[in-house]
Amino acid sequence: MEIFRNPNYNFIGKKKIYLGISALMLVIALGSLIFKGLPLGVDFKGGTLVYLKLADRPNEDALRAELQKAGLQNARIQRYGKAENNEVLIALESTAQSSGALEEGKNAIINALRQLPEGKRDLNNIGMASLRDYLLEKDPLRLGTDAATRYQQIAEQITHFRDAERSGLLRSTAELNGVVPAEVISALDQDFVTSNVAVRNVEIVGPQVGSQLRKQALLATLYSLLGMLIYLSLRFELIYGAAAVLAVFHDTIITLGVFSLIGWEISLTVIAALLTLIGYSMNDTIVIFDRVRENLKFLRREPIGSLVNTSINQTLNRTVLTAGPTFLTLLALFLFGGEVLQGFALALAAGILIGTYSSFGFASPLLVLYLERKGARQSQRSKVEVAEPARKSK
Numbered sequence: 001m002e003i004f005r006n007p008n009y010n011f012i013g014k015k016k017i018y019l020g021i022s023a024l025m026l027v028i029a030l031g032s033l034i035f036k037g038l039p040l041g042v043d044f045k046g047g048t049l050v051y052l053k054l055a056d057r058p059n060e061d062a063l064r065a066e067l068q069k070a071g072l073q074n075a076r077i078q079r080y081g082k083a084e085n086n087e088v089l090i091a092l093e094s095t096a097q098s099s100g101a102l103e104e105g106k107n108a109i110i111n112a113l114r115q116l117p118e119g120k121r122d123l124n125n126i127g128m129a130s131l132r133d134y135l136l137e138k139d140p141l142r143l144g145t146d147a148a149t150r151y152q153q154i155a156e157q158i159t160h161f162r163d164a165e166r167s168g169l170l171r172s173t174a175e176l177n178g179v180v181p182a183e184v185i186s187a188l189d190q191d192f193v194t195s196n197v198a199v200r201n202v203e204i205v206g207p208q209v210g211s212q213l214r215k216q217a218l219l220a221t222l223y224s225l226l227g228m229l230i231y232l233s234l235r236f237e238l239i240y241g242a243a244a245v246l247a248v249f250h251d252t253i254i255t256l257g258v259f260s261l262i263g264w265e266i267s268l269t270v271i272a273a274l275l276t277l278i279g280y281s282m283n284d285t286i287v288i289f290d291r292v293r294e295n296l297k298f299l300r301r302e303p304i305g306s307l308v309n310t311s312i313n314q315t316l317n318r319t320v321l322t323a324g325p326t327f328l329t330l331l332a333l334f335l336f337g338g339e340v341l342q343g344f345a346l347a348l349a350a351g352i353l354i355g356t357y358s359s360f361g362f363a364s365p366l367l368v369l370y371l372e373r374k375g376a377r378q379s380q381r382s383k384v385e386v387a388e389p390a391r392k393s394k
Contacts, residue, residue: 007316012309015365022250022362025354029257038256041265044214047093049203050109053168054086055196063088063113070112076265085167087200114195123192124162124169125199131155140187154180168198217271221252224275228282236289239370244285247363251281251355258350264343273347280348281355284323285363287315292367304371312360323356 011018060077067075067090076091090109116122121134132155136147143150161179162170170176173188225245232241252274259266291311299307327349334345 007313009313009316010309011312011360012305012365012368015305015368018357018361019365022358025254025257026250029254029260032257032260033253036260036263038260039263039265040214041091041267041270044217044266045093047091047204048109049201050090050092050199051080051201051203052088052090052113053198053200054088055169055171057083057086058088060088063090067109067112070108072108072112075109110197110199113197116193116195119191120193121191122195123158123173123188124195124197126192128155128159131158134191135184135187138187138191140183141181154184158184168200169196170194213268217268220271220275221278224278225249228278232286232289236293239367240289243363243366243370244282244289246366247285247355247358248278248281250358250362251277251351254354255347255351259343259347264346267343269341269344270347273344273351277348277351277355280326280352281358284319284355284359287318288312288359288364289367291315305368308364308368312364319356319359323352327352 058077058079060079063077064075067073067077072092074093078089078091079087080089081087092109110125114122114125126134132152135151135154139147139151141147141150157180158176161176162168166175172194173185173192176185176188225248228248229241229245232244255274255277256266259270288308288311291314292308295302295307295311295314299310302310330345330349330352334342334349337345
């Protein structure tokens with residue numbers, strides 16, 4: 001499939017414009033990273049992530065007000081999953097060192113959002129073992145010696161029905177009619193209420209773990225770049241590898257600058273997207289450089305700028321056909337994939353746009369500038385070598 005038929009665009013002729021655009025983007029990105037900083041998520045700073053299902057459609061402002069009323073000032077709230085599932089993720093940063101303090105953060109979030117009458121317990125957030133122990137103590141069926149096995153089964157039936165049939169959220173104990181005996185429901189009505197929030201999952205990250213994750217993410221990025229530099233230096237020349245790695249730095253810094261400018265947090269999924277971007281961006285640049293190497297065999301007398309420009313045009317269809325559908329897929333993921341995936345989709349979508357641009361607007365111009373200057377120096381040296389014998393002969 002051909003989108004461009006015999007393209008002949010003068011990319012290298014505008015290399016100074018492209019390098020100027022890159023320099024401007026880098027200045028803006030670095031300025032934002034220096035002055036605004038990079039917003040790190042709980043994964044890297046430590047804290048508590050609580051995944052909740054609500055009975056009604058989430059109102060972020062109302063949730064934030066409830067959390068602030070409970071003294072949780074810096075909680076981050078975002079929706080995830082399908083809109084009809086009424087699910088939210090609440091992230092609470094913490095510098096606490098003990099797991100107990102982090103557990104308190106989880107409990108503080110839950111207690112701030114569910115308002116229980118005094119002396120009542122929450123049927124939507126009780127575990128099977130605790131529910132079994134309650135039934136054993138109350139013994140609503142008057143079972144005597146057979147109570148342990150029977151109440152174990154009833155507790156399992158209630159929690160399974162709640163989690164599997166009602167997605168973790170009972171609206172009232174009346175929903176248990178036909179699931180468990182009426183005497184059990186009557187006992188539950190005395191001591192339990194069904195709150196409007198259910199905990200789906202809790203993740204607790206300590207500050208030390210967050211620090212290790214930061215270090216590992218940085219090392220993973222640097223090792224991948226070093227490996228690619230060595231590979232490209234062996235396959236091509238050092239200058240090809242250096243230009244490709246500089247282009248990846250260019251793409252990564254600008255992508256991180258985007259996150260800094262808009263204030264989106266960097267999570268582990270965003271780091272995964274950045275590592276994917278490194279490979280994707282590098283692949284685009286290698287395709288062009290490989291074509292340059294092939295053309296050097298047949299177009300040796302061509303000026304290097306013209307040769308590289310020809311190589312870019314020859315690979316233009318491949319670049320657009322590869323990047324275009326991928327970008328559209330990521331755009332759909334960004335728009336419809338839910339907030340949990342938006343950071344991942346944004347990092348890759350922005351990275352693909354910047355990476356595609358940098359392959360012809362940054363890496364290739366850098367290569368041409370270096371080779372032109374190298375050629376000029378060699379030409380000057382040849383003139384000097386020719387002139388020396390001529391002066392001696394006189």
